[in-house]
Amino acid sequence: MENKILCQSCGLPLDTEALKGTEKNGLKSIDYCKYCYEDGAFKHPKMTLTEMKNNVENQMKKLDLQENVIHEAINILPLLKRWKES
Structure with a gap:
């Protein structure tokens, strides 16, 4: 399985520079x-x-993704950096 870089807040795959957020320095x-x-x-x-x-869940449903894919994405969230720190 390919190791994808995910947003450490929402789990969105960061497969292009255009999807990445910005730091204070730009x-x-x-x-x-x-x-x-x-x-x-x-x-x-x-x-x-x-x-x-x-x-x-709402955003993925708008994309008409399968329930199992949605649940898998939701289950990853607590493991991400933003939520581990809180």
């Missing part, structure tokens, strides 16, 4: 996507893990 983040992280900070700093799970 460089691309190695850990977070543009939807979660901008200018060195989380866009929704008070978001809880439960809220992120709901958000990921």
